Amino acid sequence: MNSHSYGRRQRHGRGRSRRRGGRARFQEQRQQAPKQKTFWQRIAAFFGGNSGGQKKPATQSRNGQHQQQQREQREPREQRPQRKPEAIEVTSPRLYVGNLSFDATESDLFDLFNGVGHVQNAEVVSYRHNQRSKGFAFVSMQTIEEAKRAVEELHDKEFLGRKLVVSGAKSSDREHSHD
Numbered sequence: 001m002n003s004h005s006y007g008r009r010q011r012h013g014r015g016r017s018r019r020r021g022g023r024a025r026f027q028e029q030r031q032q033a034p035k036q037k038t039f040w041q042r043i044a045a046f047f048g049g050n051s052g053g054q055k056k057p058a059t060q061s062r063n064g065q066h067q068q069q070q071r072e073q074r075e076p077r078e079q080r081p082q083r084k085p086e087a088i089e090v091t092s093p094r095l096y097v098g099n100l101s102f103d104a105t106e107s108d109l110f111d112l113f114n115g116v117g118h119v120q121n122a123e124v125v126s127y128r129h130n131q132r133s134k135g136f137a138f139v140s141m142q143t144i145e146e147a148k149r150a151v152e153e154l155h156d157k158e159f160l161g162r163k164l165v166v167s168g169a170k171s172s173d174r175e176h177s178h179d
Helices: 022-032 039-046 058-063 065-073 106-114 144-154 172-176
Strands: 094-098 119-126 133-141 165-168
Touching: 094 144, 106 119, 106 133, 106 144, 133 144, 144 165
Parallel strands: none
Antiparallel strands: 094 133, 094 165, 119 133
16 A cells, blocks of 8 residues: 555546546537637637648648649739849959859869969858858959959859859948948
């Protein structure tokens, strides 16, 4: 015998009512009464979320098919006019290379720009967390004249399936001078 039971033994299990059918009767009453929304369901409904506490089908919420169907039902939008990159004058040997294939490596750029002049450095800009290319790079040529020649020869040239955008890179001191 346990020391905490003091010689008395309970006949009902944990969480059960001593009254016969107590829990079952409570569940019946709960099913008959209209179901009230929880606090969070009311908050979500207020902000346009899923009202009524009903679950969406898993295929719609997981892979965006529902959102795609909504987009298709709307009128087709006009496509945005393609933005032309602003032409930056070449004032330094450093060049911006845009619309770059995500498969392009620094050695690919080095080889491409070496055909125009002497390349000091080629740097593909990539995301830190997964090292995937952002689609642009910076190339430093030896002289400003070589940089200008590279812009003339390689701008709008097809490279790995995309037309390159080659222009002068914005210098960091020019960005800070706007203050």
